[in-house]
Amino acid sequence: MTPEAKFQIEALLHSVAGASQSLLMLDYDGTLAPFRKDRDHAFPYPGISQILQEIVRIGKTRVVIVSGRDAQDVIPLLGIDPHPEVWGLHGRQRLEPQGKTHLPPLDELTTEGLAAADSWLFYQNLQHTAEFKTGSIAVHWRALDECEVETVRARVLLGWTAIAKRAGLDLLEFDGGLEIRPAGANKGDAVRTILAEMNPQIPAAYLGDDVTDEHAFRAMNGSGVSILVRPRWRVTTAQLWLRPPDEVLELLERWLEMCLESGTSDANTTLAVNV
16 A cells, blocks of 8 residues: 555544544445355455444444445345445445335336347357346356457347347446446446435545446545555556455454544544545
8 A cells, every 4th residue: 555545544534533424335346355256155355244344333434335236135245234235236226224125117128128138148058157137137257268258248249239229228347247237327326326415524435346336436536535446456536546355454444443433523634535
């Protein structure tokens, strides 16, 4: 971590210690948990769930998971009870801590388009690569070698490109795959909605690893700290960069420590963090 990054993170944490409320938004896969070939076993890095559990329990921080997964799939993996708020499907779906789910209904054209996308995978013998979500289909190729990736990607796009155009669907490329989904909401929309529900002066942070998190990083501009989480740096609109899991774990541990501290809000520090 660079000295500048350490300074900005310390400023953020100092404002968390002095605030009655704070906001912590986190992507799941690649940020809190390592990527796994078996996505049903992508549990968080050791120690992550326990720290987040304590942050949620203290109640000074609103913890929100913002994931490309179906929100319901995140809960058993995360292992936090009561679970925090989860936004799934790249911002289309909202699962409240009390269990209420918000998800716009699919229109007939979208439903037909997704059915056609599924049929194309069947025709190409690629259904084993697919994750079928509530209102979208994602093809994963992270476990394949480079040549296989290009082959699978080309075969999927050969059919999905025309289907998406005809049905008005989006083709969303992410780190390790491609998703066909209804047009509209993304992680940036989720972040803007969450921020609008909070006091604009509270300390806030968003941590994410994928290109789909870039929408969220841009939405954080002027409203908090955006942090890229990756073993290796890439071009990004995020303000800071942390390597998983140790630097992420260290940040969460310090956040928990600040939540346990008492004190009054330092307006100057908060403004410095959020600009």
